[in-house]
Amino acid sequence: MSYTPFFRGAAATLIWLYSAALAQASQVVTQTERDWAKQAIQQEKALSTQGAASPSNSLAVLYFNNKSGQDKLSPLQKGLAVMLITDLAKVEQLRVVERVRMQALLDELELGSSGLVDAGTVPKVGRLLGAAKVTSGDILKGRDEKLEISSSVLDIPLDKIAGQTTAAGALADLFQLEKEILFHIIDSLQITLSPQKKTELEQPLSASTPALLALFLGIEYSDQGLYELAAKMYNQALTEDPYLEIAKDALQELKGMGLIRSEGEKMQEAEEAEPSEPAAESGGGISAGTVVGIGLGLAAVGAGVYYGVEAIEDEIEGVPPTIVNVDKPDIAGCTDEMTVTFSEPMKEAYAVISPSEITTQVTQSWTSSETLKVSWTVSSSLTITIDVSNLRDTDDNALELPGDANPISFDITCQSLLM
The missing domain is CATH 3.40.50.10070 (TolB, N-terminal domain)
Known part of the structure; x- marks a missing residue:
């Protein structure tokens, strides 16, 4: 032909x-x-x-x-x-x-x-x-x-x-x-x-990298037909940058095509569901400037590659480190130790220990770039305070502390020396 x-x-x-x-x-x-x-x-x-x-x-x-x-x-x-x-x-x-x-x-x-x-x-x-x-x-x-x-x-x-x-x-x-x-x-x-x-x-x-990353993940979810997850990522992108028009348009497209449930449908579904433990309140969004709190991952179908939002966030400069764990003894003895674990690799600076007269009896070391160990040997019972507010991560971001995290204060009981 x-x-x-x-x-x-x-x-x-x-x-x-x-x-x-x-x-x-x-x-x-x-x-x-x-x-x-x-x-x-x-x-x-x-x-x-x-x-x-x-x-x-x-x-x-x-x-x-x-x-x-x-x-x-x-x-x-x-x-x-x-x-x-x-x-x-x-x-x-x-x-x-x-x-x-x-x-x-x-x-x-x-x-x-x-x-x-x-x-x-x-x-x-x-x-x-x-x-x-x-x-x-x-x-x-x-x-x-x-x-x-x-x-x-x-x-x-x-x-x-x-x-x-x-x-x-x-x-x-x-x-x-x-x-x-x-x-x-x-x-x-x-x-x-x-x-x-x-x-x-x-x-x-968008000038917000977290907003862009959330948008990209939303598009990837959409391509895989995971539209509810896509909508969550688009909403997160708009939390990070309310003026990100492409995320607004993508979210509206999902709604207009009936690919995601409306808020009314979600409420009705919740009312019809069997009673269960109350869900944690979502608040107005995720913490400002970060997509870590979403807790969502992306599994690329057939590729075997996992794109965790947390892993991506590790690459974003400007995200402050936080304390993720404090492991201290329930009853601290004369010779004892505790560890503080951070969310990011930290510069090897040290905490401020008080009272100051025991500083020569306290040692600090980094067991990893995220974990600071504090050890002590003291001769009397006292209250020790460990102030980590001066610490910064390797990208020079200051430690972000909730109100009850710093200073870390606890009592040391020297029973063997008081007898």
Whole structure:
């Protein structure tokens, strides 16, 4: 069967119209996208052999590859793509492939669990998505625990790299790193921005890394069909940054599609449930500036990789350490010891011990970077106070203390010496 130029052009246009809707339109992969992905793969041979061309200004942003050796950074694979797609979709000269179309295609190609496309498969995926240009990159571990993000732009028709760049910095500066990558992509595509558009694109999706991480996890949950968990993460993202519009839109989408229960339905369900122990009050949200309290994890289906919110939070600079355990004797003796365990690796400074006259009889040591041990040998009964408020973690964040945690005070009873 022969294919006329008209047919070839119409087929390419059809693929493009299906795959290049505005990127921020949706975060839920629907049956429509899944049907499109199947059709695109079925038509692949015909289109490739007949040379159907994609629009020259069409661009697909693939997920980034985590090569840092740290599984806890894996949510950035999809998250960086989300940030770039959202920004690039605002550039009028470009037609950016919608993320859910790409996700549906990756699922159909059985790459959905990892979301990763190797270098040899990039051109094929780009053609299936109807994109003339494809950008992706790697997440690397740089010097001094910094994050490095490399990115490149592949021109598919010319089969050559149109541009490459690397951005490096702390995870807390994620929004700034994304902007470096963004403007380099735009330069690589030889696009000139107006001053107004450049100013618009310089505005961060969010300056809150915890908000962005919660958003990324919400999108990952949504892709796996775990919509209630996705909604919790979107709500958490909005707790961290109430102005994060993409999280608002994603949450509203779940509600509008009836994929999550309304508050009324949840209340009715609770009323109809059998009596049980009262649930702990949730309060108004999670502690400011942190997603640790959510207690949710993300198991990537088929990948065997666990993305714990707590593990990700360990990488965020600015999160204060806390005391997680104090192990002191119920009845302290003349010669005894206690330990204080912290949530983060700490600088090896020491607590302030009082009364001061016993300091020569007290020793302090770090049994690990998170655990301080205090030992003593005293000659009389007394009250000892251990003040740890001066301690800081290795990122120089001051210890965060609840009202009853500092100072740590208890009585030492020297019975053997009082007899």
